[in-house]
Amino acid sequence: MKRQALQVAALQNGTVIDHIPSAKLFQVISLLHLERERSAVTIGYNLKSQKMGHKSIIKIADKFFSDDEINQLSVVAPNVTLSVIRDYEVVEKKEVRMPEELIGIVHCDNHKCITNNEPMQTRFHFLGAERGTLQCHYCNREIKLSDVKLVTKIK
Amino acid sequence: MESRSLVTIANHSRQKIEYLIRMAQEFEKHPNRRLLEGRIVATLFFEPSTRTRLSFETAANRLGAKVIGFADPKVTSGTKGETLKDTIMMVSNYADIIVMRHHLEGAAQYASEVSPVPIVNAGDGANQHPSQTMLDLYTIYQTQGTLENLNIYLVGDLKYGRTVHSLLTAMRHFSPTFHFIAPDELAMPEHYKMYCREKGIKYVEHQDFDADTIAGADILYMTRVQRERFTDLDEYERVKDRYLLKKKMLSKAKPNMKILHPLPRVNEIEYSIDDTPYAYYFQQARNGLYARQAILCDTLGITLEEIINDKIIIK
Numbered sequence: 007m008k009r010q011a012l013q014v015a016a017l018q019n020g021t022v023i024d025h026i027p028s029a030k031l032f033q034v035i036s037l038l039h040l041e042r043e044r045s046a047v048t049i050g051y052n053l054k055s056q057k058m059g060h061k062s063i064i065k066i067a068d069k070f071f072s073d074d075e076i077n078q079l080s081v082v083a084p085n086v087t088l089s090v091i092r093d094y095e096v097v098e099k100k101e102v103r104m105p106e107e108l109i110g111i112v113h114c115d116n117h118k119c120i121t122n123n124e125p126m127q128t129r130f131h132f133l134g135a136e137r138g139t140l141q142c143h144y145c146n147r148e149i150k151l152s153d154v155k156l157v158t159k160i161k
Numbered sequence: 162m163e164s165r166s167l168v169t170i171a172n173h174s175r176q177k178i179e180y181l182i183r184m185a186q187e188f189e190k191h192p193n194r195r196l197l198e199g200r201i202v203a204t205l206f207f208e209p210s211t212r213t214r215l216s217f218e219t220a221a222n223r224l225g226a227k228v229i230g231f232a233d234p235k236v237t238s239g240t241k242g243e244t245l246k247d248t249i250m251m252v253s254n255y256a257d258i259i260v261m262r263h264h265l266e267g268a269a270q271y272a273s274e275v276s277p278v279p280i281v282n283a284g285d286g287a288n289q290h291p292s293q294t295m296l297d298l299y300t301i302y303q304t305q306g307t308l309e310n311l312n313i314y315l316v317g318d319l320k321y322g323r324t325v326h327s328l329l330t331a332m333r334h335f336s337p338t339f340h341f342i343a344p345d346e347l348a349m350p351e352h353y354k355m356y357c358r359e360k361g362i363k364y365v366e367h368q369d370f371d372a373d374t375i376a377g378a379d380i381l382y383m384t385r386v387q388r389e390r391f392t393d394l395d396e397y398e399r400v401k402d403r404y405l406l407k408k409k410m411l412s413k414a415k416p417n418m419k420i421l422h423p424l425p426r427v428n429e430i431e432y433s434i435d436d437t438p439y440a441y442y443f444q445q446a447r448n449g450l451y452a453r454q455a456i457l458c459d460t461l462g463i464t465l466e467e468i469i470n471d472k473i474i475i476k
Contacts, residue, residue: 118286120245120263120265120271123265124244124246124271125244143267144266144267144271145266146267146288146289148352
């Protein structure tokens with residue numbers, strides 16, 4: 007193995023999330039609740055990447071995510087790649103898909119929306135890739151995917 | 162539990178709209194009934210709206226229900242920091258149905274998700290006001306004998322005007338042609354025009370507001386151009402008089418043409434028009450009673466058949 011081949015240690019069992027835009031790393035961490043994780047989490051920040059210039063990577067030992075959990079990432083980092091590792095081998099690759107509904111993740115930017123004034127979770131519907139927007143279930147405000155902000159406290 | 166709440170009529174089918182119009186017709190024939198005797202209707206107005214509240218309360222009273230509630234948010238615990246959910250849960254212990262008006266958008270949807278009793282949205286901020294739309298549809302049907310293939314002119318504030326947006330959405334089933342007449346700053350938002358194109362609704366945008374422009378109208382729906390909507394007050398001064406309806410502009414109107422307005426009117430319809438056969442805004446307001454009687458009954462699970470067969474009519 008070439009010395010520069012691996013910038014972050016290999017994983018025996020777990021999940022590798024690669025190609026995270028570095029600016030989105032901390033949002034990915036909070037969406038997946040990794041701050042509460044008890045097993046080993048290795049984070050590579052601002053690594054060199056041929057495709058992206060710079061990227062970030064997260065390796066979580068002994069952790070396997072459901073599709074629903076992974077799809078939460080679609081609002082911040084839709085192009086990440088996930089590899090499921092068992093016994094040092096990649097046994098499955100997963101892509102992020104936008105779910106039809108996002109609950110408790112996206113902040114509604116309409117300050118007159120009920121979700122910004124009651125202790126409650128936000129709820130958004132994805133209106134399709136062509137339209138490229140999310141619509142608030144409550145106030146009907148449409149938000150472009152590129153303008154999405156996350157709720158400050160993810161429940 | 163299946164919720165019978167009425168939050169919006171944007172998703173109502175053509176059949177459902179026609180069904181509610183049939184119900185309203187029954188109430189126009191005989192508004193005084195005992196269909197809701199023994200029921201309690203709560204009217205919670207977190208934002209004052211005298212017109213809408215009186216209309217709902219009259220509808221409830223004429224159907225024999227009793228009414229509880231508040232007309233002014235200053236008297237509620239909301240001012241002490243109580244959440245909407247807590248207020249709704251408390252009132253739902255007392256009432257069979259809650260009619261609510263709120264300044265926050267999405268409030269009625271949220272209330273309908275937490276409330277054990279049905280919610281009727283009497284306006285949530287700039288979002289939805291389904292009973293207004295229902296009375297508009299009823300009035301259009303009443304004056305034209307149909308909802309099909311009409312030329313509907315929307316005039317004034319088409320940007321913030323909740324009533325015109327809801328009307329546009331609800332009319333999609335009936336092949337209308339819409340005509341938009343508004344100052345640039347208050348023009349119909351692009352996403353509503355996109356909606357029209359997606360749904361195959363024809364629309365025309367007009368620069369002028371004069372006798373020739375409106376000669377083809379079946380319905381002339383006026384709204385108020387409000388000063389506070391303008392960021393550029395010079396612009397307001399330039400356009401404010403351009404969207405006032407004057408009597409002489411009706412010289413080429415079709416005989417069936419009716420002028421509607423959600424009220425309150427300030428000066429956007431010249432007062433001398435009130436005496437012409439085209440003026441219909443006061444009858445429109447009265448139709449609010451019948452439309453709201455239909456909404457209360459439907460929301461409480463009373464069917465059209467029961468209303469038609471109801472023999473207890475109070476003269």
